[in-house]
Amino acid sequence: MKAAFLEEPRKIVHRAIDTPEPNAGEVRIKLTNVGICGSDVHLFLGHRKLTKSTVIGHEGLGVIDKLGEGVVGREIGERVVVEPNIPCHRCDFCQSGRGYICSNKRVVGLLENGCFAEYVCIPSEFAWAVPDDISDLDAVCIEPMAVGVHALFTASAKPGDAIAIIGLGAIGLLLCHLAIRLGYRVLVTEINPQKLQKATQEGAIPANGDAEILLSMWTDNEVVAVFECAGSAATATLVAAAAPRGSEVILVGLSERPAEFTPLRIAREGITFIPSIIYHHPTDFKRTIRLIQRKVVTPSNIISSFVPLDELQTALEKAASGDESKIVVTV
Numbered sequence: 001m002k003a004a005f006l007e008e009p010r011k012i013v014h015r016a017i018d019t020p021e022p023n024a025g026e027v028r029i030k031l032t033n034v035g036i037c038g039s040d041v042h043l044f045l046g047h048r049k050l051t052k053s054t055v056i057g058h059e060g061l062g063v064i065d066k067l068g069e070g071v072v073g074r075e076i077g078e079r080v081v082v083e084p085n086i087p088c089h090r091c092d093f094c095q096s097g098r099g100y101i102c103s104n105k106r107v108v109g110l111l112e113n114g115c116f117a118e119y120v121c122i123p124s125e126f127a128w129a130v131p132d133d134i135s136d137l138d139a140v141c142i143e144p145m146a147v148g149v150h151a152l153f154t155a156s157a158k159p160g161d162a163i164a165i166i167g168l169g170a171i172g173l174l175l176c177h178l179a180i181r182l183g184y185r186v187l188v189t190e191i192n193p194q195k196l197q198k199a200t201q202e203g204a205i206p207a208n209g210d211a212e213i214l215l216s217m218w219t220d221n222e223v224v225a226v227f228e229c230a231g232s233a234a235t236a237t238l239v240a241a242a243a244p245r246g247s248e249v250i251l252v253g254l255s256e257r258p259a260e261f262t263p264l265r266i267a268r269e270g271i272t273f274i275p276s277i278i279y280h281h282p283t284d285f286k287r288t289i290r291l292i293q294r295k296v297v298t299p300s301n302i303i304s305s306f307v308p309l310d311e312l313q314t315a316l317e318k319a320a321s322g323d324e325s326k327i328v329v330t331v
Contacts, residue, residue: 167230
């Protein structure tokens with residue numbers, strides 16, 4: 001099969017390799033579309049290091065073309081989307097319902113070869129059947145939409161409340177879209193004018209400025225939860241300084257650099273920091289699929305361009321520029 005390997009930072013190499021065979025309990029998926037995620041861009045740029053040449057990519061859509069031993073209830077030709085984080089189901093975290101922080105989990109496109117290829121094999125329960133009334137374009141956005149779903153429901157804010165989102169990459173835009181559709185009042189902070197316009201066209205309120213300005217705006221609008229989606233140390237520091245008294249800060253972005261905060265302010269003003277990483281299995285994918293099926297959300301709205309697999313190098317360079325909201329690679 002054709003596969004695109006990240007050989008080293010900023011270098012994609014296309015190779016013909018053996019088509020993988022599904023192990024017991026797995027299905028093989030013939031991929032059709034794969035979204036580029038911000039984490040793919042971080043790997044491409046070398047912000048996160050790989051130990052070996054790897055097929056990255058994890059936002060995969062395709063059809064089942066082979067069943068591994070013992071797989072029941074699945075069909076050849078079934079359209080499916082990949083859930084790429086596969087907890088071990090055995091450790092204390094998994095047993096307590098926190099498989100998203102399982103230290104033994106398989107991570108497709110990071111710890112093992114992923115979806116920028118013609119085929120991928122994953123456990124059957126992590127290949128989610130896509131209902132016929134969900135389009136391919138919405139389906140390829142199910143995985144990042146599930147990240148937004150998990151983040152929103154991690155907070156204690158409820159529809160009708162005001163929330164703030166800083167950073168309008170794919171996750172920030174999807175979170176904004178979901179929150180507005182569910183009846184939240186949403187304030188957004190973003191330096192890219194095109195992305196800011198996209199959110200405001202949906203009904204979000206722009207709120208740009210330094211910590212003092214944001215604190216004033218967020219307080220005046222009674223913001224109860226702030227979602228840090230930019231994934232930089234600078235924005236995490238900004239959020240810590242600007243979060244209103246009594247609010248929650250939900251850390252969705254994945255900066256690996258230290259941020260700063262003032263412990264006295266956090267404690268005295270009752271500000272709560274909450275991590276939000278990927279999603280619960282199986283509840284968040286199930287909930288996301290239902291939200292799309294019922295037309296509550298249309299995640300394909302964030303797709304900005306399509307690029308064939310042969311041009312993955314160019315696609316990742318475009319994604320790294322920051323001007324694209326979601327590039328989909330066609331296989």
